[in-house]
Amino acid sequence: MTSHASTRVLSELSASAIASTLDARNRDALVTAIASLSRRGGDGAVALAMDGAVANGLVRCTRDVARRLRDEARVRRFYALEPRGELPAEDDADAVAFAVRPQLSAMVTIAEHVRGVRDRRERALRERARRAANANRTKTSARDAAASLLTRVASGAMGKSESASRDRASGDAAMDAFSEVPPLPKMCVVCVPRATAMCEDALRELHALEYVEMTSCDAHLIPVEPDVFTLEYPECYSEIVTEEWHACTYYVAAALHKLQRDVTGLAHVVKGKGEIAHKVAQLMLELRLGGQADDEPEHVEPGVDGDSLIDMIVLIDRDVDMVTPLCTQLTYEGLIDEILGIEKGAVAIPKRAFEDEETRERKAREAEANLPEEQRGKMPVRARAHKAGEIAMRPKLNNTDKLFDEIRDLNFGRACNVIRDLATAIKEDYAAIKGSNVEDQHVSEIGDFVKKIKANIGGTGLDLHATLAKYLIDCTKKIWFQDRLECERLCVEGEDLKKVIEHIETMIYRGDEAVPCLRMIVLACICFNGFPPKVHEKLFSDMFNAFGPEIMLKLLALETAALFVDREAAKKRPRGFAQVRKPLKLVADGVDGSEEPKDITFAYSSSGYAPLSCRIAEAATRGPWKTIAPNNTGEDVLKHLPGDTFEYTQTENDYGRATNTKASYREFNKRREKAAPLDGKDELWPKPTVLVFFIGGVTHAEIACLRHLAKTKECGCNFVVATTKVFNGDALLDTCGEDAERLETRLRVAHDTGGAPPS
Structure with a gap:
């Protein structure tokens, strides 16, 4: 163990300290992996090609990593690793690094790039050989011609395979003699967080392994906010429920093991809910x-007297609570994600957001009038971000924007009030300065006002969020949005399935996109414990008729995951939402989102729904699972939800061997009681910290709810959120089942290996 003298001061015991340490370790791991390739390539220039998960997660969210890669690893160019692509011909880098997640699709793409680099060099050698042959042809003597004839006759006497092998060897030797053609660059596959046997086997089958080296970059959790860490693993939920592929189990466990070993110290209590969580x-x-x-190396002791930076770990399977991501988020950040989409930490704002409602309607009518007659009236009612028209700007949304950081977790109604009050205050300041005499105005007052204006115009601050808020308000007034909220309310309350079915059918018939229709179908299926058989058949038929054979892949995948089933099938894999609705107080009446929230229902104020996952996380901090319901029936309540319930204390036995024992909450409660009078503000007695890991993904609204709970005295602890991916309901269902991209990957594998597509 580390000595007491090397422990950190208490002021560093915070989520931001954990994030900062993780950030530095991830940066060092990536730079070291790429720098080692640069040295093997003779300290030459490196071209770095990254897949989306690495580029959008590890590189985008890690401070100064691009600069350090240029300075220390000699990376001269950065590329996106695109399927069926290749590095530009003008790139003369001495080494090429492919930084990817260990997935089959990435290996297929790498093999294509390797083949492209190899084929390009072979073409250059052949062209050089052709030019050399043409130059020497005129100088060829009769003796050389005779010798060539004798060689060909001798070759004919040899076996066919031996002759071909000899020709190939002589050709290779001849081409290698052209020193002006540069050799193949050193190529390396950097797998984040580790290289797997599956990756090696895939590259071997694709005839690319002999050209590349494989190495690992030991980076797991990536801080996207000071209190939010992600593995950037969007396919996790789909792999678990539709493919029964549990690779994420190792990645989550390894991430938590490394976090505790190197950064936070050993969490005293670990508890959770769900099959994968238990694994x-x-x-x-x-x-x-x-x-x-x-x-x-043993686990660090980062705090005074060996206190861990994290006191409790709560593991929650996404499959335990599928209702929450399928409901519409009504926090400011969540609603932006629902309507426009937040990708790579930025929001794509369409030009139409800067137009008034009348202009937007007029342009929509003109666009539809220009369509062929058979397509008129079939335009989707709601287009997602990538179909929102021409993009005006892509501003970043993070805690560096002070106004966004203030309103991101508020209910949308409250956020609009804050924006309005700020706009009013600036107008009043302007009126006061304009209406007073110049000689009465203090220079500092004018300077402060000018700073305010500069910070809030030109697509930043108040200017940006006033535009966003106005556009979101216009969207929320649409009939399709209001109907959707009403249908969600009926679902979470478990009332009037007939009205819900009518709404779903209306969505299908009026031309909504497939994923929003699927989202409502799955929500209804979970809340009402499956559909009557005839209703299930009709919905299946309606979706097939509306969206064609392609939707069958999604529907079958959702059936496999028990997310779109009839009531008989639902009994075999019950989800239990209806049974826990009242015991866990998941639905409240009369929620006013524009007021100061008293409960976490503010994030879904239209239905008064309190996220089930957050209720579980909140209950986990109160003590043993059995105590979360009256008469110690908490475990009986949680049994209705999918998966196992567990809790234990991480410790060592008398021989120093790692072991788990019966959960003890004594230390956790003692720390919370000491911090309670001070509300965690005294650094000598900070509130205990709970890490909640959502295996399968988390929404912005759930993060907002946990942040709200941390502010309440009743909870008495701070929350740090870790997850496989931050997403919304549309993105979650997008990953479920086969789609065009996955089918294309399978076909590419079959083409490159010369066999049938893998099953």
Whole structure:
């Protein structure tokens, strides 16, 4: 263990300290991996090609990593790793690094790039050989011609395969003699967080492994906010429920093991809900035991007296609560994500957001009039971000924007009030300065006003968020949006399935996009414990008729995941939402989102819904699972939800061997009681910190709810959120089942290996 003298001061015991340490370690891991390739390439220039998960997560969210890659790893160009693409011919880098997640699709794309680099060099060698042959042809003597004839006759006497092999070898030797054609660059596959046997096997089958080296970049959790960490693993939920592929179990367990070992210290209590969560907890113990067997460095003691930076870990499967991501988020940040989409930490604002409602309607009518007659009246009622028309700007949305940081977790109504009050205050300041005499105005007052104006115009601050808020208000007034909220309310309350079905059919018939229709179907299926058989058949038929054979892949995948089933099938894999609705107080009446929130229902104020996942996380901090319901029936309540319930304390036995024992909340409660009178403001007694890991993804609204709980005295602890991906309901269903991209990957594998597509 580290000595007491090397422990950190208490002022650093915060989520931001964890984020900063993770950020530095991730940066060092990536730079070291790429720099080692640069050295093997003779300290030459490196071209770095990255897939979306690495580029959008590890590189975009890690401070100064691009600068350090240029300075220390000699990276001269950055590329996006695109399917069926290749590095530009003018790129003369001595080494090429492919930074990717260990996935089959990435290996296929890498093999295509490797083949492109190899084929390009072979074409250059052939062209050089052709020019050399033409130059020497006129100088060829009769003796040389005779010798050539004798060689060909001798070759004919040899076996066919031996002759071909000899020709190929002589040709290669001849082409290698052209020194002006540069050799193949050193190529390396950097897998984040580790290189797997599956990756090696895939590259071997694709005839690319002999041209590349494989290495790992030991970067797991990526801080996207000071209190939000992600693995950038969007396919996690789909792989679990539709493919029964549990690779994410290792990645989550390894991330938590490394976090505790190197950064936070050992969390005292680990508890959770869900089948995959339980497997992660078991694997965490195996990794601790394996680390001890391999003489791995022991867990740090980052706090005074060995206190961990994290007091409790709560693991929650996304499958335990599928209702929350399918409901419409009504926090400011969540609503932006629902309507416009937040991608790569930025929002794509269309030009039409800067137009008034009348102009938008007129342009929409003109656009429809220009369509062929058979397509008129079939335009989607709501287009997602990538179909929102010409983009005007893509501003970043993070805590560096002070106004956004203030309003991001508020209910949309309250956020609009804050924006309006700020606009009013600026107008009043302007009126006061304009209406007074110049000689009465203090220079500092005028300077402060000018700073305010500069900070809030030109697509930043108040200017940006006033435009966004106005556009969102216009969208929320649409009939399709109001109907959607009403249908969600009926679902979470478990009332009037007939009205819900009528609304779903209306969405299908009027031409909504496929994913929003699927989203409402799945929500209704979960809330009403499946559909009557005839209703299930009709919805299946309606979706097929509306969206064609392609939708069958999604529907079958959702059936496999028990997200679109009849009531008989639902009994075999019950989701239990209806049974826990009242015991966990998931629905409240009369919620006014524009007021100061008293409960986490503010994030879904239209239906008064309190996220089930956040209720579970909140209950986890109160003590044993059995105590979360009257008469110690908490475990009986949670049994209605999918997966196992578990809780234990991480410790060591008398021989120093890692072990798990019966959960003890004594230390956790003692720390919370000491911090309660001070509300965690005294650094000597900070509130305990709880890490909530959502396996399968989390929404912005859930993060907002946990931040709100941390501010309440009743909760008495701080929350840090970790997840496989931050997303919304549309993105979640987008990943479920086969789609065109996955089918294309399978076909590319079949083409490159010369076999049938893998099953």
